Amino acid sequence: MAKITFDGIEVDVPDGTTILNAARTIGGGIVPPAMCYYTPLKGSGGKCRACLVRVAAGSAKDPRPMPKLVASCVTPVQDGMVVENTTSEQVLNVRKGIVEMLLINHPLDCPVCDQAGECDLQNFAFEHGVSTTRYEEERRTFEKIDIGPLIQLHMTRCILCYRCVFTADQLTEKRVHGVLGRGDAAEIGTYIENIIDNEFSGNVIDVCPVGALTDKTFRFKQRVWFTKPVNAHRDCENPKCCGKVVLWYKGKDVLRVTARKDQYGEVKEWICNTCRFDKKETSDWTLEGPAHIDRSSVISANHYELPVLNAQVIADLPESSVRDLEQNPPMRLGN
Amino acid sequence: MGRKLLTEHINVEGIDTFEVYRKHGGYRSVEKALKTMTPDEVVEEVKKSGLRGRGGAGFPTGMKWSFLAKPEGVPRYLVCNADESEPGTFKDRQLMSKLPHLLVEGMITSSYALGANTSYIYIRGELLYVLRILEKAIAEAYAAGFLGKNILGSGYDLDLYVHPGGGAYICGEETALLESLEGKRGNPRNKPPFPAVQGLYARPTVVNNVESIAAVPVIVNDGGDEYAKIGVGRSTGTKLISACGHLNKPGIYEIELGVPVEEFIYSDEYCGGVWKGRDLKAVVAGGSSVPILPKELILKTAAGEPRLMTYESLSDGGFVTGTMLGSGGFIAMDETTCIVRNTWNFSRFYHHESCGQCSPCREGTGWLEKILHRLEHGHGNERDIDVLASVAKQIEGNTICPLGEAAAWPVSAAIRHFRDEFEWHVRYPQEATRPGAVFPGKAVLA
Numbered sequence: 072m073a074k075i076t077f078d079g080i081e082v083d084v085p086d087g088t089t090i091l092n093a094a095r096t097i098g099g100g101i102v103p104p105a106m107c108y109y110t111p112l113k114g115s116g117g118k119c120r121a122c123l124v125r126v127a128a129g130s131a132k133d134p135r136p137m138p139k140l141v142a143s144c145v146t147p148v149q150d151g152m153v154v155e156n157t158t159s160e161q162v163l164n165v166r167k168g169i170v171e172m173l174l175i176n177h178p179l180d181c182p183v184c185d186q187a188g189e190c191d192l193q194n195f196a197f198e199h200g201v202s203t204t205r206y207e208e209e210r211r212t213f214e215k216i217d218i219g220p221l222i223q224l225h226m227t228r229c230i231l232c233y234r235c236v237f238t239a240d241q242l243t244e245k246r247v248h249g250v251l252g253r254g255d256a257a258e259i260g261t262y263i264e265n266i267i268d269n270e271f272s273g274n275v276i277d278v279c280p281v282g283a284l285t286d287k288t289f290r291f292k293q294r295v296w297f298t299k300p301v302n303a304h305r306d307c308e309n310p311k312c313c314g315k316v317v318l319w320y321k322g323k324d325v326l327r328v329t330a331r332k333d334q335y336g337e338v339k340e341w342i343c344n345t346c347r348f349d350k351k352e353t354s355d356w357t358l359e360g361p362a363h364i365d366r367s368s369v370i371s372a373n374h375y376e377l378p379v380l381n382a383q384v385i386a387d388l389p390e391s392s393v394r395d396l397e398q399n400p401p402m403r404l405g406n
Numbered sequence: 407m408g409r410k411l412l413t414e415h416i417n418v419e420g421i422d423t424f425e426v427y428r429k430h431g432g433y434r435s436v437e438k439a440l441k442t443m444t445p446d447e448v449v450e451e452v453k454k455s456g457l458r459g460r461g462g463a464g465f466p467t468g469m470k471w472s473f474l475a476k477p478e479g480v481p482r483y484l485v486c487n488a489d490e491s492e493p494g495t496f497k498d499r500q501l502m503s504k505l506p507h508l509l510v511e512g513m514i515t516s517s518y519a520l521g522a523n524t525s526y527i528y529i530r531g532e533l534l535y536v537l538r539i540l541e542k543a544i545a546e547a548y549a550a551g552f553l554g555k556n557i558l559g560s561g562y563d564l565d566l567y568v569h570p571g572g573g574a575y576i577c578g579e580e581t582a583l584l585e586s587l588e589g590k591r592g593n594p595r596n597k598p599p600f601p602a603v604q605g606l607y608a609r610p611t612v613v614n615n616v617e618s619i620a621a622v623p624v625i626v627n628d629g630g631d632e633y634a635k636i637g638v639g640r641s642t643g644t645k646l647i648s649a650c651g652h653l654n655k656p657g658i659y660e661i662e663l664g665v666p667v668e669e670f671i672y673s674d675e676y677c678g679g680v681w682k683g684r685d686l687k688a689v690v691a692g693g694s695s696v697p698i699l700p701k702e703l704i705l706k707t708a709a710g711e712p713r714l715m716t717y718e719s720l721s722d723g724g725f726v727t728g729t730m731l732g733s734g735g736f737i738a739m740d741e742t743t744c745i746v747r748n749t750w751n752f753s754r755f756y757h758h759e760s761c762g763q764c765s766p767c768r769e770g771t772g773w774l775e776k777i778l779h780r781l782e783h784g785h786g787n788e789r790d791i792d793v794l795a796s797v798a799k800q801i802e803g804n805t806i807c808p809l810g811e812a813a814a815w816p817v818s819a820a821i822r823h824f825r826d827e828f829e830w831h832v833r834y835p836q837e838a839t840r841p842g843a844v845f846p847g848k849a850v851l852a
Binding site: 123139140145146257 | 574576591596598757758759760761762763764765766767768769770771772773776777780789793796800803804805806
């Protein structure tokens, strides 16, 4: 075990844990943002530089500070390490710069983007960015790229996090897409016109932190905060698929099926394309109940896991209903 | 005349052949090391020599070697970084094409010291003709029993390969080089783990520059202590300097570390002064990535001492008044040089060569180039210079590999030392961008 101090909070974590995951054991607002790191994907991280932190003391043995900021997602902890994240002005300034860089070529088309409401870059910019840009130069644009019937690639929105490449590499036997070109001319592509159509390709949609890879069967159907997420499962015949999903309802219609994610937006278990794209009837699934949505998410604005007691409404209820409610008290709003 | 340790025989006819090279004392270090020394003793001699990495970083070579992990039953590798491509740096190319056997000899002796049985020379793809020269030298060394199984009956085996890269500057970064050597896209790796622990094929690996490896035979032959006697302080031995720009005698010079910069520029032994009798304006001392210094700071330190061609003296004062020896790419600029144009030119290079893996470098290098393009072409505005400096600052230190710094330092330093000239471009764009325009001095901005 290693004892580290993260923003003044001491925490014990197993050896080999990264600084980011050590912070996640503390949780809350001090956890560094991560745009490219993705726990289930081996080799991910270190690229977006959003999670840079200052190491004020390297370890108990060598308490010297590290000369540069380090990517917390790929740097393992050392016993006695002292890390500054929200307490370091340098880190917060750099983070502002990273937001500015990422937004140089990322269009602010959130009003028409299907990822709006569950976009990591939107959250990152809201928490760490500034409201203006100093960038006056021409931005890059792309011709429309068709990569098949299920997934839409919007290259203008891509922030080159490599998550989709790692996903395809690690979940499928035949990756047909990757990063082409260099520098700010780099792009996700299939090199020679190709479609991404293997049985687990839909997972690239889930791992994309922005709206670069979206679900063609869901595009423009609904803003995500108007839908109701419900946990469901089925016995999927594909042995690699966990069959555990979230169904996103609008009324009685299932508009979208996704894998389940944890509080950091990371997929817990992968699902196959059959579950994601072909099973959109409630009868295909065994419903488990409302999916938990973090209160800080915009999606929670229209999402309640338990009945809500509103005092004003109760005053107008028939006496029998009031008695019912008294016997089975629901959750009070704000409790 | 300074001593020549690496290039003493460079002009001997046929020195690129095994026979002639051998006649001039070639491969003595292999015989000495394999027959009379243990690998650790060779490492010890290199440590004693004080040799510092000649690729640019200047890290002590012996210490780097001693970091190499040596788990039982696991192969280790030595990789020679011959991907030289920094603008202004062209000394390895010369060394390899004229003295290929010196590198091969260095590779054998160094591999023996490190316990590597397979070694690679990763060479820049564009240098196809040098690759052929090296392949010929390696074939000759195999034929003479200096490579292959049981070299000179010592029981030591070594296979040496030359591997051409695709011609990307980023592949000169050691971890990107290893990725490329493994057949992958040349993207730098996150560190740690360092190559000494997990390098080529995830095995312990040392990556050294051509010139560093070429110095090993000299060190083994003469002893580390002898080598350390040359130079000043912690800058020991000799260094190849590729001098270019507005000099009377641009070229590649082997200097003893410690030569005054002024002597290097103006003496007939070296560069012979600034061309056309013009005044010197600025120098980039160690390849385009290191900070530019104006004449007054390149010839003397901020304290007024003569600036020497050593790691320490050139970096005296940090980046405020100093620079770096780097790879020895010495670019001199005369009084007619437009610093804005020059900085834009450097920036174009780093923008083009950024691998695009991490966001500050991917987006920032392009941003720098675009602002500089506007300034140079007379479309700059008052805010541009501060934005430029700020963007460079945002890149510096925040990227996966040092290419971020390489892109940022020239810009930061140019603004630090020549801000007036940038302002001139903003305030008098028509005058400043006129062909042949020369910055008239501070007075015009007053």
